[in-house]
Amino acid sequence: MRKNHYSRRTLLGGGAAALAASAFPAPMIWAQDIKGVTLRQVGTGVSAFNEIAQKAKEDLGITLEMTALDSDATAQRVATQPNSFDIADIEYWMCKKVWPTGNLQGIDVSKLEYYDKIVGIFKDGKLTPESTIAQGSAPHTVGFVESAGDKAFAGGETGFMTLIPTVYNADTLGIRPDLIGRPIESWAELLNPEFKGKASILDVSSIGIMDMAMVCEAMGEIEYGDKGNMTREEIDKTIAIFTEAKKAGQFRAFWKSVDESVNLMASGEVVIQSMWSPAITAVRARGIPCIYQPLKEGYRSWGNGLGLASHLSGLQLDAAHEYMNWYLSGWVGGFLMRQGYYSAAPETSKLFMSEDEWGYWFEGKPAQGDITSPQGQVIEHAGAVRDGGSFMDRMGNVACWNSVMDENQYMVRKWNEFIAA
Amino acid sequence: MRAPLRPSDIRSWLLAAPVALVLGFFLLLPLVMIVVVSFWGATEFSIYPAFQLDNYLFLFTSSVTYQVFAKTFVYTLVTWAATLAIGFTIAYFLAFHIRSQTWQVALFLLCTIPFWTSNIIRMISWIPFLGRNGLANRTLIEMGLIEAPLEWLLYSDFAVILAFVHLYTLFMVVPIFNTMLRIDKSLIEAAHDSGATGLQILANIVIPLTKPGIMIGSIFVVALVMGDFVTVRFMSGSQEANVGRLISNDIGLLQYPSAAATSVALLVVVVLTISVMLRFVDIRKEL
Numbered sequence: 001m002r003k004n005h006y007s008r009r010t011l012l013g014g015g016a017a018a019l020a021a022s023a024f025p026a027p028m029i030w031a032q033d034i035k036g037v038t039l040r041q042v043g044t045g046v047s048a049f050n051e052i053a054q055k056a057k058e059d060l061g062i063t064l065e066m067t068a069l070d071s072d073a074t075a076q077r078v079a080t081q082p083n084s085f086d087i088a089d090i091e092y093w094m095c096k097k098v099w100p101t102g103n104l105q106g107i108d109v110s111k112l113e114y115y116d117k118i119v120g121i122f123k124d125g126k127l128t129p130e131s132t133i134a135q136g137s138a139p140h141t142v143g144f145v146e147s148a149g150d151k152a153f154a155g156g157e158t159g160f161m162t163l164i165p166t167v168y169n170a171d172t173l174g175i176r177p178d179l180i181g182r183p184i185e186s187w188a189e190l191l192n193p194e195f196k197g198k199a200s201i202l203d204v205s206s207i208g209i210m211d212m213a214m215v216c217e218a219m220g221e222i223e224y225g226d227k228g229n230m231t232r233e234e235i236d237k238t239i240a241i242f243t244e245a246k247k248a249g250q251f252r253a254f255w256k257s258v259d260e261s262v263n264l265m266a267s268g269e270v271v272i273q274s275m276w277s278p279a280i281t282a283v284r285a286r287g288i289p290c291i292y293q294p295l296k297e298g299y300r301s302w303g304n305g306l307g308l309a310s311h312l313s314g315l316q317l318d319a320a321h322e323y324m325n326w327y328l329s330g331w332v333g334g335f336l337m338r339q340g341y342y343s344a345a346p347e348t349s350k351l352f353m354s355e356d357e358w359g360y361w362f363e364g365k366p367a368q369g370d371i372t373s374p375q376g377q378v379i380e381h382a383g384a385v386r387d388g389g390s391f392m393d394r395m396g397n398v399a400c401w402n403s404v405m406d407e408n409q410y411m412v413r414k415w416n417e418f419i420a421a
Numbered sequence: 422m423r424a425p426l427r428p429s430d431i432r433s434w435l436l437a438a439p440v441a442l443v444l445g446f447f448l449l450l451p452l453v454m455i456v457v458v459s460f461w462g463a464t465e466f467s468i469y470p471a472f473q474l475d476n477y478l479f480l481f482t483s484s485v486t487y488q489v490f491a492k493t494f495v496y497t498l499v500t501w502a503a504t505l506a507i508g509f510t511i512a513y514f515l516a517f518h519i520r521s522q523t524w525q526v527a528l529f530l531l532c533t534i535p536f537w538t539s540n541i542i543r544m545i546s547w548i549p550f551l552g553r554n555g556l557a558n559r560t561l562i563e564m565g566l567i568e569a570p571l572e573w574l575l576y577s578d579f580a581v582i583l584a585f586v587h588l589y590t591l592f593m594v595v596p597i598f599n600t601m602l603r604i605d606k607s608l609i610e611a612a613h614d615s616g617a618t619g620l621q622i623l624a625n626i627v628i629p630l631t632k633p634g635i636m637i638g639s640i641f642v643v644a645l646v647m648g649d650f651v652t653v654r655f656m657s658g659s660q661e662a663n664v665g666r667l668i669s670n671d672i673g674l675l676q677y678p679s680a681a682a683t684s685v686a687l688l689v690v691v692v693l694t695i696s697v698m699l700r701f702v703d704i705r706k707e708l
């Protein structure tokens with residue numbers, strides 16, 4: 001069902017424009033028409049910044065209404081309330097949950113000006129031609145469909161993307177070096193009794209289970225066939241190990257939103273935990289030492305993208321395409337790179353970053369001067385090197401992607417039991 | 422043969438209709454929906470109509486369910502006892518020790534001031550206070566009472582119950598205070614004149630006469646605590662679970678039928694608990 005709230009005139013205008021668009025696929029000609037369009041974007045907090053909405057207003061004239069929810073709530077919203085949003089800013093693993101509902105439409109890549117600039121991870125899954133693809137729901141496996149309305153994922157690159165990739169990162173454990181006082185090198189340290197009552201893990205099942213798997217594998221307790229697609233026995237064993245640790249008092253708390261993880265770390269309640277990059281930035285911005293510790297077993301990675309609601313058509317759809325082009329054109333990428341993420345089109349983002357910033361965040365070079373957060377707070381001084389090094393060092397060392405497994409429903413029930421145990 | 426409807430009958434029906442409709446639409450219909458959905462099936466991303474017992478089967482065969490219900494009862498019982506003790510004392514003080522009505526009202530309003538801010542804020546403000554390096558621990562350490570910070574102050578059952586008591590004591594104070602105000606003072610004077618001690622007056626006059634207030638307060642507290650999920654999540658750092666959290670986890674993971682089944686179980690338990698409570702006091706008779 002389509003919901004249109006335009007006058008007949010704008011509709012006619014939009015229709016004519018759409019006709020013209022199909023005749024001459026040149027997306028830039030709309031810039032005047034889309035002024036005043038409002039797009040409602042729902043997503044996880046990772047990229048919901050007011051600065052982005054403000055800049056979109058300035059550059060495109062569109063009004064972005066952003067709603068930030070936790071991961072589960074976002075997937076829930078996209079799956080169950082299709083008319084409550086226009087743009088879904090979601091993670092790739094959520095595709096497996098929300099795509100079959102038909103609430104999102106495939107995105108025609110011919111409308112994307114910067115498609116060529118998108119990194120290989122989101123196309124054929126390879127960072128470089130030689131790289132091997134990590135376990136789990138790698139973005140390219142859920143990144144394409146055969147046609148705009150298709151509900152099944154395509155095997156390879158097609159003309160329709162499920163999401164326009166925006167940001168992604170390689171996640172690892174966050175630690176408080178001042179409170180730990182020794183090097184941390186393995187995921188297994190999360191369950192080290194040394195940190196009893198001072199560890200935390202995130203309470204988002206699809207991501208938490210992957211962190212758990214990294215830990216169990218590092219401890220040598222379980223050898224997984226595929227961490228991203230566990231069997232029931234593997235799920236049982238993994239949850240059992242963590243339930244035992246929970247009952248022994250290993251965890252101080254579990255967190256669900258990024259703010260919670262920041263508070264846990266900054267207040268010293270927790271010294272080692274699953275963490276996301278902006279949380280590290282936020283803790284450091286308070287002047288508290290916090291390291292995004294690279295670990296020998298590799299990273300757990302994730303990717304975010306923008307999806308189009310099925311109900312979008314006409315002018316709003318044009319505005320959404322325009323917004324996506326703008327998103328990949330560099331400014332947003334540069335802004336979010338300063339947050340510690342990587343842009344899906346790094347070449348364009350480079351234009352919006354200083355050489356020093358690019359060197360620090362992307363190339364892993366020592367900072368020449370102060371490094372600031374997107375909001376301008378100083379988070380690092382000259383000489384500092386990004387935890388984990390360069391883009392290639394970090395993204396090239398991904399052990400698994402956040403996933404939705406075949407046994408997801410079973411896993412979810414077990415997860416629920418773990419939280420309740 | 423039934424007599425035809427008289428005009429006065431029609432008027433009564435019409436007068437009762439608005440309430441009946443409102444209750445029907447906003448209470449009965451949703452409840453029926455919940456019961457119906459509890460038999461449905463769910464996939465990753467959708468729910469489909471069916472009649473299957475899977476949800477209940479999983480609910481009743483999982484040992485976690487029983488642990489969680491037990492935990493919910495523990496929270497309820499402890500919170501109830503604490504709010505009753507505190508609430509009764511405050512109400513008693515306000516009703517019998519404060520002579521002037523102006524002061525009674527003023528002090529009563531004072532009790533409600535914390536309620537001018539949101540529930541969540543009142544709850545979350547405990548977190549920095551109780552934390553490992555929080556005010557409470559630092560003060561205790563400085564006073565030399567403890568060596569190392571007390572870990573159980575935050576993210577524990579203690580924290581959860583503390584927050585519950587803080588949040589819900591007023592729901593005990595109000596109805597008890599209200600019934601106490603209506604106790605005829607001459608009764609107490611008469612008892613006093615007949616040589617009853619303070620304790621006897623309390624046990625034989627004040628408590629029996631405030632029973633309806635106590636019961637109303639208890640129903641509030643029991644219903645609120647049994648249905649809560651936010652307090653448990655935040656104050657236990659997501660480490661403990663009551664039935665409400667079980668339901669909210671299911672909803673978060675799009676498992677609506679399973680959430681509905683748990684809700685039905687919770688509803689039955691709450692209704693049973695409250696009807697048992699009502700056996701002790703006939704509120705209607707005593708109001």
